[in-house]
Structure formats: C-alpha cells, structure tokens
Amino acid sequence: MSKLEIVQIPTRSDNYVYIFREPDQGQVGVVDPSDAAPVIEALEKQGWALTHIFNTHHHGDHTGGNLELQEKYGCTIVGPGPDHDRIPGIGVDVADGDTYNFGGAVATVFDTPGHTHGHNAYWFEESDALFCGDTLFALGCGRVFEGTAEQMWGSLDKLRALPDSTLVYCAHEYTQSNAKFAVTIETGNQALIDRAAEIDALRAENKRTVPSRLGVEKATNPFLRADLASVAAAVGMSGSGPVDVFAEVRARKDNF
Numbered sequence: 001m002s003k004l005e006i007v008q009i010p011t012r013s014d015n016y017v018y019i020f021r022e023p024d025q026g027q028v029g030v031v032d033p034s035d036a037a038p039v040i041e042a043l044e045k046q047g048w049a050l051t052h053i054f055n056t057h058h059h060g061d062h063t064g065g066n067l068e069l070q071e072k073y074g075c076t077i078v079g080p081g082p083d084h085d086r087i088p089g090i091g092v093d094v095a096d097g098d099t100y101n102f103g104g105a106v107a108t109v110f111d112t113p114g115h116t117h118g119h120n121a122y123w124f125e126e127s128d129a130l131f132c133g134d135t136l137f138a139l140g141c142g143r144v145f146e147g148t149a150e151q152m153w154g155s156l157d158k159l160r161a162l163p164d165s166t167l168v169y170c171a172h173e174y175t176q177s178n179a180k181f182a183v184t185i186e187t188g189n190q191a192l193i194d195r196a197a198e199i200d201a202l203r204a205e206n207k208r209t210v211p212s213r214l215g216v217e218k219a220t221n222p223f224l225r226a227d228l229a230s231v232a233a234a235v236g237m238s239g240s241g242p243v244d245v246f247a248e249v250r251a252r253k254d255n256f
C-alpha cells in the first residue's frame with residue numbers, strides 16, 4: 001500500500017488535471033488530460049515519465065490529450081468500459097467495483113453514470129484521494145447530459161459513502177458559482193454560508209478551492225443532501241423522495 005504524490009495542473013479556463021506518482025515502482029498517472037502540453041510540462045518539471053492515463057469520461061476536456069500522451073510515453077489508458085468506443089486510445093476497460101493495481105497503490109473503481117453514459121470515479125483509499133471527474137464538484141455536481149436524475153443521485157450516493165476525510169479531486173474550478181447557487185437552496189445552513197464566504201475570499205486572491213473534503217461536501221453541498229427533509233422543504237417538496245428532490249435542485253441549477 002503506498003501513498004500517491006499528487007500535483008494539480010490548472011488547464012483551459014477552469015479544468016483541473018492531476019498527475020501523481022506512486023513511490024514503490026515509480027508508476028505515474030494522469031487523470032483526465034484535457035491537453036497534452038500542460039501535462040508534459042508538469043511531468044518534466046517533476047522528472048516523471050507517464051505510465052497511465054485514467055479517464056473518468058469521454059468529454060473532450062477530459063480526453064483531449066490522450067493520444068498525444070500515449071504516442072509520447074506509450075502509456076496505458078484506463079477508462080469506463082461502457083464508453084469504450086468514445087475514449088481515445090483506451091486499453092483497459094474498468095467497471096464498478098473493480099480494483100486496479102497501480103504499482104503499490106490500488107484504485108477502486110466506481111461506475112458513476114449520469115453526466116455521461118459511462119463515467120468512472122477512481123478512489124485511492126490509502127491516499128484518501130477520490131478522482132471523480134464531472135460527477136461531484138465542490139458544492140455542486142455535473143450536469144445530467146446522458147443519464148437520468150435517478151442515475152446521478154445513485155452515483156452521488158455511492159461517493160457519499162466514502163470516508164469524510166476523502167479529498168475530492170474534481171475536474172473543474174466551479175466552486176464559486178456553485179456556492180452562489182447553493183445558498184439560494186439552503187438559506188439557513190450556517191456551515192454553507194460560512195463556506196461560501198471562505199470561497200469568495202479564496203477566489204478574490206485567485207486561489208484554488210479544490211480539492212475539498214468529502215465531510216465538508218456532505219455538510220454543505222445541496223446535491224449530496226437531497227434526502228434531507230430540510231432540503232425537500234426548501235424546494236417546496238416535503239414528502240418527496242430524494243430522486244425527485246435531487247432532480248428539482250439540479251433543474252434549478254441548470255436555470256440559475
């Protein structure tokens with residue numbers, strides 16, 4: 001069991017790409033390379049040679065660097081089996097509950113559909129690290145493009161079960177706009193109000209708000225809280241089930 005050294009790379013307007021190294025065998029991974037150039041630059045700065053790409057889903061801002069990186073490093077591309085045909089260069093399909101040995105580290109795979117048909121999250125337990133792509137964001141969640149609200153709620157519910165200490169390495173810096181929305185839903189959640197103020201302060205200095213701790217998300221992220229009576233009441237749906245409440249909160253965010 002070995003802990004990853006993780007480096008966060010901001011790319012494009014608001015993407016985060018992550019490179020990491022496990023110390024036992026020196027394997028090096030990247031999650032969702034939007035583009036090859038910033039990844040190569042970061043790898044060279046670290047003195048690391050890429051062995052693996054982990055893709056969460058097929059969108060271009062998550063796979064745009066796949067083929068160029070594979071060409072340069074001959075790395076193995078691991079991705080969601082259900083979207084095999086839409087992941088450039090994929091070599092290893094993984095699915096829910098699989099474990100993938102990455103040198104001395106182990107990734108547990110969660111199938112988290114909703115944003116796209118095939119979507120994976122990768123959990124490195126001994127590093128307390130969750131790479132969740134566009135499923136769970138700090139104070140938000142991904143848009144439901146290819147799946148249903150029921151699937152997305154199920155995906156979030158699955159991730160929510162991980163330890164509170166888990167660091168949520170999501171794929172975008174969307175936190176400030178998510179916070180502006182979240183406070184319109186849970187107007188009385190003091191932890192959320194305080195967090196929104198902290199986020200404003202960080203962003204005013206152009207600082208990153210990602211990763212966040214899952215325990216903090218569970219206390220403040222309305223999309224993880226759709227099964228609470230207080231959230232149902234806040235959207236005028238007391239007595240409704242979590243899928244319907246989640247769908248309503250998601251719809252309001254889409255129109256925010």
Ligand code: ZN
Nearest residue numbers: 057059115134
């Ligand atoms: Zn996406």
Ligand code: FE
Nearest residue numbers: 059061134171
């Ligand atoms: Fe994205």
